């Protein structure tokens with residue numbers, strides 16, 4: 768019973784330690800994550816150099832590198848492509864729903880970590 772009393776708080780702290788571990792940035796902010804829809808304008812490169820240029824809808828809750836919620840208007844911009852993303856979904860002209868993770872200590876800061884195809888007739892506010 769006493770072993771559990773010691774172990775349990777440690778187990779509860781573990782996810783916090785993991786969340787603050789990566790990055791090596793000046794502050795231990797958690798990675799921000801956004802869901803955003805858009806249209807693929809261009810895609811290329813492999814591995815760390817892989818980029819997708821997306822015309823994306825507004826991201827109203829987007830936080831800048833100081834953690835201020837400034838939002839992001841609809842625009843066209845390049846994103847990194849995470850290793851687990853299905854590249855077939857990110858074909859030029861496709862409409863997509865993305866999960867984008869932001870880590871300001873990394874280049875590129877904005878990385879697509881999930882991509883799902885939307886029907887071609889999806890109306891986007893771009």
Ligand SMILES: [Cu+2]
Pocket residue numbers: 823839840842843844
């Ligand atoms: Cu943008």
